Amino acid sequence: MLNQKLSPLIELQKLDLRIMEINETRRKIPERLHIAESPLQEATQLLNETKAAVDGAAKERRAHEKDLEAHEAHTEKMKSHAANLKTNKEYQAHLFELELANKKRGEFEEKILLSMDKTDQLQKTANELQDKKNALEKVFAQEKRVLDAQDKELATELAQLEGHYREASAKIEKGLLDRYNQVKASRKDQPLAAVRDGICAGCRLQIPPQLIAQVKRSNDLHVCPYCRRMLYWEGEPAVEAPSVPGVKPSDLEVGESV
Numbered sequence: 001m002l003n004q005k006l007s008p009l010i011e012l013q014k015l016d017l018r019i020m021e022i023n024e025t026r027r028k029i030p031e032r033l034h035i036a037e038s039p040l041q042e043a044t045q046l047l048n049e050t051k052a053a054v055d056g057a058a059k060e061r062r063a064h065e066k067d068l069e070a071h072e073a074h075t076e077k078m079k080s081h082a083a084n085l086k087t088n089k090e091y092q093a094h095l096f097e098l099e100l101a102n103k104k105r106g107e108f109e110e111k112i113l114l115s116m117d118k119t120d121q122l123q124k125t126a127n128e129l130q131d132k133k134n135a136l137e138k139v140f141a142q143e144k145r146v147l148d149a150q151d152k153e154l155a156t157e158l159a160q161l162e163g164h165y166r167e168a169s170a171k172i173e174k175g176l177l178d179r180y181n182q183v184k185a186s187r188k189d190q191p192l193a194a195v196r197d198g199i200c201a202g203c204r205l206q207i208p209p210q211l212i213a214q215v216k217r218s219n220d221l222h223v224c225p226y227c228r229r230m231l232y233w234e235g236e237p238a239v240e241a242p243s244v245p246g247v248k249p250s251d252l253e254v255g256e257s258v
Contacts (some may be wrong), residue, residue, distance in 0.1 A: 004219055006192060006232045008172045009180050013192050015165045016184070022158045029151050036143040040136040047129040054122045061115035068108040075101045179221070183230060193229040203227035 078097060085091045169177055183191035193202030195215050200207055205226045207215075215222050215231045222231050 005176065005221060006230060008168065009176065009192055009230070010232065012165065012168050012172065012180065013190050015161055015168060017190060019158065019161050019165065020189070022154050022161070026151055026154050026158075029147050033144060033147055036147075037140050040133065040140045043129060043133045043136050047126065047133050050122060050126045050129055054119060054126055057115055057119040057122055061112055061119060064108055064111040064115055068105065068112065071101070071104060071108060075105070176221075180230070183223075183228065187227070187229065191230055193224060193227070193231055194234045195231050196234060200224040200227060200229065200231065202229040207231070 075098070078094070078101065082091075082094060085094055172180075180191050187202075190202065193200050195201070195207055195212055198207055198209070198212060199205065203224060203226050205224070207224065211222060211225070211231075214220075215233050223229060224231055
């Protein structure tokens with residue numbers, strides 16, 4: 001049988017534990033949201049970097065095309081001087097310069113082609129990343145809806161529990177409630193613990209037999225000597241020993257029967 005003094009506190013603790021559970025769950029929702037958004041953020045960053053690389057490759061190609069245009073203009077200018085050549089030596093030198101110019105032209109064209117291939121590959125990657133980002137946006141939006149709905153549902157439950165908690169607290173003797181709150185503040189968790197199989201359910205340590213007997217029989221408050229939680233008995237009530245003439249209950253050892 002539950003200790004009559006602790007019964008209201010046990011019910012209060014149930015509310016307390018659920019309130020703490022809800023607060024802890026709600027506290028973790030932003031972290032869960034951040035984790036859910038991480039793949040989308042990574043894909044977005046990679047997409048932005050790839051788009052920048054596409055722009056860089058396109059800019060590089062335009063630079064090579066301008067270099068080719070300038071080179072072509074220079075080559076045409078060289079060709080226009082051919083009519084002014086007077087000796088075979090000058091003509092041979094002119095042909096050599098044209099050969100070098102043609103070789104240089106090929107180098108510019110090769111750079112342009114490489115830039116075009118690079119741009120095409122990067123653009124292909126960017127398109128794939130865009131598709132991936134779009135898919136991840138849908139996944140994240142769905143996860144956010146779920147978490148937002150959960151947070152709203154928990155907030156509603158929390159408001160109801162806090163109302164019940166205030167009502168339950170108002171019905172408990174002030175001194176008892178103060179003691180409960182003091183233990184709760186020091187433990188940062190449940191102030192009460194059941195005695196099960198001779199063990200405190202709070203700290204999982206063995207309770208002295210004499211204290212177990214007192215928790216079973218007494219309606220007074222008893223605390224665990226290790227964790228200082230208020231103890232209560234969950235099992236069957238203790239059986240009172242029959243009175244024996246000339247023998248006082250205090251003369252009996254714990255567990256001794258007559």
